Amino acid sequence: MILVDKITIEEFRGIRNLPLNFKGENFAISGPNGTGKSGVVDALEFGLTGNISRLGGEGTGGISLRKHAPHVDSRDYPEKAKVILELRIPSLGNKRVRLERSVANPNNPLVTPNTPDVLGVLDLLEDRPEFVLSRRELIAYVLAQPGKRSEEIQALLRLDQLGDLRSTLKTISNTCNKEKIGAKKAADEARESLAKGLEIPELKPEKLLEAVNIRRVILGLAPIDTLTNTTILHDGVKTGAKGAAIPKINKVEALADLKTTKDLLGRLIDPGITGECADLHVQLTALNADPALLDSVSREKFLRATLPLIVEPLCPVCDTPWDIPTLRANVEGKLKVFEETGKLRSALERRLEPITDLFDRMRTALFALEKHAKIITPEQVVHLSTYRAALDLKARKIKAFLPLSETLLALGEVGKIPGDFNEVLRLIDAALVAIPEPSQQEAARDYLILCHDRLETYREAMRRLKKSGEHADLAQSVYDIYAEEADKVLSGVYKQVEKEFSEFYRSINSDDESEFSAKLIPSTGKVGFDVDFYGRGHFPPGAYHSEGHQDGMGLCLYLALMQRLQGENFTFAVLDDVLMSVDAGHRREVCKLLKERFPDTQFVLTTHDEVWLKHMGSVGLIGDTGSTRFSNWTPDHGPTEWSNRAVWTEIASALEKDDVRSAAGILRYYSEYLFKDIAHHLRARVEFRGDGRYELGDILSPSVASLRKILADGKKAAESWGHAEDVKKIEEKEKAITEAFSATNADQWLINPAIHYNEWANFHVADFTHVVEAFHVLVQSFCCDQEGCKGLYYLAFTAPKTLDSLRCACGSVNINLKKKPASN
């Protein structure tokens, strides 16, 4: 996607002003903890995305980009905190881009050129902060619980969009099904209403036409032969202004609705219903009196209600992630305990259904009657609506089941009809009867108009039912197809990641795990991850493998996922101190893996480990100019690169301020840094440390001894060739190194702890000044004295491993180490 040629960081995090030239190649930043390496990582992330992920997430409350991304001394000037990146975009023919982003305006970087193709690439980067990998994230991939790992991997692969669509399609399908059920109920009611209006027991086309044609004959209209979707039952009947006036109330319909109401009222006080209510009341009262049983019912109802909600990886209420299979199994396990209780509750609810259904139908009938009452007896409307509201409340309480006390109350009042209600119905009846009887023709006309109106309602209800059914079927099949295809793609991706991960891991552990394999096991909402342990079987990574191996697994999994995610666009990644537990031998293999398997990816690596850095160099992962070393960090100056600093001037400056502690620190860490290089260049025989952490005491004497030995060998070689002048020069160097080393008192450290480097910080200025001078001279003994060179001596070999000479970079030091062959 991009390559970074150069980054310039200004007043950002712990950095005041730091330019780094990556040249679009791999680059390593090393230095002890707290020297500013992570500031560079933050700057890269901020520059490319406008965000710093470390400043968000858990445990970062109160920390914000605007307030805390600027250097502490520029905290009130976010506009000063900026990152300038010089990039190249390979996919756009290596187009060069300058991107400047300030903390004051993180979402609007200055991009040059800001052409749509460039902005498109940068937009993708902003959306993909995963190019930065820290050890914390790496461990999350490997050691996380399956559900959590699934989240991590899904986040990395941007699989949330897949889950979101699945969730959306499921919601749409559920909604459609609910609407279909509602439409079915409405259609049933419309069908029943039409049949009643037609005064036929069962709604069949021939019965309908038979009843309708009787009325049409009375009106002198032609009978209807066939019932179609557009048939008008009252076709030909004169209506409205042109015909007879339509009465304000249809007496036939009104009487029918009144009859329905009376019938239903009769059913409410029918002994069959009241007896059933009484029996249920007894059982529910007993249930209500048993606290343990009641508690079980409550829990069972709650648990059962939760099951349909456990379909997505997040709680729908608080968005807390959950592992779907685990949670479902947990709930189902608990439900088993309540199995008997559940059966009892379900049985009771089934017996209550006819009662609530009766209430529902009564409410519908009352609503219809209210429409007529508004015209002929408006004063009765309030009685009808009051009773209807009471029935609605009772129905809801019974359907809710809990609390039982409310259900019992509602159940006890099923047959309780308001005292004056029969009088209300009587008055409505009287008012309807008072309406003049229509003539046979008027009755026929009213009948046809009413029935056609109900037929239209029925037709519309059926249309809705058909459409809702089609929607439900479509939504369900689309969901099923999507789920199948998404699972197929995911399985394929996981298989590929599994294969590549195993290859990568085998390549870095070829010495002892050449047969290694891994299994990524996706299932709904989780990703299992088992790895082979020396042919003993597959286990979770944390079960038997060491931390170092786990670190390696994390990196390999990350690389496999990134390769899968970005393919040829995987051109840039930042690995922030990710392999701290991997041992030296395997680090070399990691370097080879990065170099050989990802030749087109620019890695920016940070490490606090010098040995790790050397491996990167020796394997060729980084070039000669592909690294920098931070020595220390101060709030005033930020990180300091060893290669750029005037160490001796800094030490002198500290001593002028009586700051022996600072001077001692600089001298020690610089000496450790430098003598590690010297020991490396001169092949010094340093006592091996498995962790590669060498202190000054470990490397100084061996380095001096090595140079002495090399000079001694050089002198013998010069003597063998008869080069007296060279012998003399070497002897001068021998003398210089001996005197310089002696002046440092380093040879006394073991027997006089008071002068040991650990005590330097406690020296007086005058005493420490002598130490500094001695070390300065000693260091010079290992360097070329030519201005413009000043390079460290190093050993040169001829192939394959024959010692050849001691040299410096400019060639002015070139001490031959090969003796003249003895003549026969």
Next chain:
Amino acid sequence: MEEEQESGRPVVGVPKQAFEAFLKALEEKSFPVDVISRLRKALIEKGTVSEPTIKNALFSDNNTDS
């Protein structure tokens, strides 16, 4: 109904692969061309998977009450 103007994140990588496979499967199963076309526009071009957008894509009028 007016077409929704919502836009989401660019769809790339695995999600794009899965969405394309999904749309292809719908084509193979002879789903209505207009439904597939609207889904493609929502998923691939706009990168949105929100309920109103997908409902609109599936049912055209975004109305399941009818």
